[in-house]
Amino acid sequence: MSNTSELKADSAPLAADAKKQAGWRDYLELTKPNVVLLLLLTALVGMCLATETWVAWQILIPALAGIGLMSGSAAAINHLVDRHIDARMARTLRRPLPSGSLSPKRVLSFAAIIGGLGFAILALWVNMLTAWLTFASLVGYAFIYTMYLKRATPQNIVIGGLAGAAPPLLGWTAVTNEIHPFAIMLVMIVFTWTPPHFWALAVHRAKDYAKAEIPMLPVTHGIEFTKTCILLYTILLGIICLLPYLIGMSGVIYLIGSSILSIWFLGYAWKLKFAPSKLTAFKMFKFSIWQLMALFILLLVDHYVGPAPVLMG
Ligand code: HEM
Numbered sequence: 001m002s003n004t005s006e007l008k009a010d011s012a013p014l015a016a017d018a019k020k021q022a023g024w025r026d027y028l029e030l031t032k033p034n035v036v037l038l039l040l041l042t043a044l045v046g047m048c049l050a051t052e053t054w055v056a057w058q059i060l061i062p063a064l065a066g067i068g069l070m071s072g073s074a075a076a077i078n079h080l081v082d083r084h085i086d087a088r089m090a091r092t093l094r095r096p097l098p099s100g101s102l103s104p105k106r107v108l109s110f111a112a113i114i115g116g117l118g119f120a121i122l123a124l125w126v127n128m129l130t131a132w133l134t135f136a137s138l139v140g141y142a143f144i145y146t147m148y149l150k151r152a153t154p155q156n157i158v159i160g161g162l163a164g165a166a167p168p169l170l171g172w173t174a175v176t177n178e179i180h181p182f183a184i185m186l187v188m189i190v191f192t193w194t195p196p197h198f199w200a201l202a203v204h205r206a207k208d209y210a211k212a213e214i215p216m217l218p219v220t221h222g223i224e225f226t227k228t229c230i231l232l233y234t235i236l237l238g239i240i241c242l243l244p245y246l247i248g249m250s251g252v253i254y255l256i257g258s259s260i261l262s263i264w265f266l267g268y269a270w271k272l273k274f275a276p277s278k279l280t281a282f283k284m285f286k287f288s289i290w291q292l293m294a295l296f297i298l299l300l301v302d303h304y305v306g307p308a309p310v311l312m313g
């Protein structure tokens with residue numbers, strides 16, 4: 001979004017071209033609900049790992065609601081800022097803004113309302129540290145990544161990935177009101193997972209990104225270089241996934257499960273680099289989502305079911 005007059009100028013043609021009436025499904029789509037659900041799982045695990053017992057519902061409910069609403073708001077701002085490039089890519093052209101079912105003004109109001117509500121919930125019922133850290137993540141994704149990094153550098157998703165990686169820390173601070181090294185380690189897992197997650201899709205959709213002139217790595221440095229980077233990040237992720245066990249935060253259930261997932265993911269990265277079929281990149285992208293979900297469920301199961309680990313420090 002460059003300024004208010006652009007928003008006004010945009011509203012008219014989009015509203016006039018509207019092909020269908022806006023409904024609640026359009027608003028839901030703006031929030032990237034599947035992404036937010038996975039973000040909330042990582043936040044929930046951050047909350048649970050921060051305490052030896054169950055998380056009190058008086059914190060659990062407002063923390064998940066606040067983080068979810070602010071993430072949804074960030075996603076809606078991403079739709080607003082990216083509406084022109086979304087209109088140029090096959091994957092995104094049917095979204096509510098490029099398809100004309102919602103106007104930019106409505107999207108801005110929606111993002112402001114749910115974002116403000118999310119912040120108020122965190123500030124009133126959780127704590128100010130979590131409220132401000134979540135706000136920083138919103139700014140990181142909706143403004144720094146979407147408005148600047150995405151259009152400026154092929155390292156966009158590496159740096160921007162920090163915002164999407166923050167929820168385990170947000171969950172942890174919601175419960176303890178302090179930043180703990182264990183929470184940072186959970187952030188590091190999601191942070192290192194993001195490049196193979198996204199670049200696998202970018203390899204599959206490289207022509208789309210080139211058409212929209214977005215400097216994603218496969219566009220600027222080619223498919224082969226991107227596949228090498230995916231392989232290297234996948235190895236790094238495998239190493240980082242060992243840390244929860246090595247520092248005594250998680251036990252053998254986690255170690256065995258996460259090692260299987262890491263080897264599996266590495267198998268995809270290896271195939272993508274050395275023996276790809278047309279669909280390997282897309283299958284790896286899909287697998288990355290299941291892998292992160294399974295990894296965080298493992299952390300949770302290990303925490304509550306496994307034998308108590310010996311904690312450092
Ligand atoms: C800068 C960081 C990230 C980038 C650039 C990125 C990029 C993408 C893209 C382009 C898609 C396809 C969306 C679509 O087809 O509509 C996607 C899907 C997805 N991403 Fe990411 N992602 C990032 C971080 C994350 C994080 C942190 C999570 C969760 C912890 C996540 C979870 C998902 C999920 C669940 C989907 C599937 C959505 C669906 O099927 O509706 N992503 N991601």
Ligand SMILES: CC(C)=CCC/C(C)=C/CC/C(C)=C/COP(=O)(O)OP(=O)(O)O
Pocket residue numbers: 032035036039067070071072074075078082092134135137138141146163164166167
């Ligand atoms: C408060 C908080 C935790 C904020 C983070 C919220 C959030 C929704 C992070 C997910 C990152 C993501 C889906 C990036 C893709 O954007 P893209 O523009 O590259 O993808 P697109 O082309 O599919 O829109």
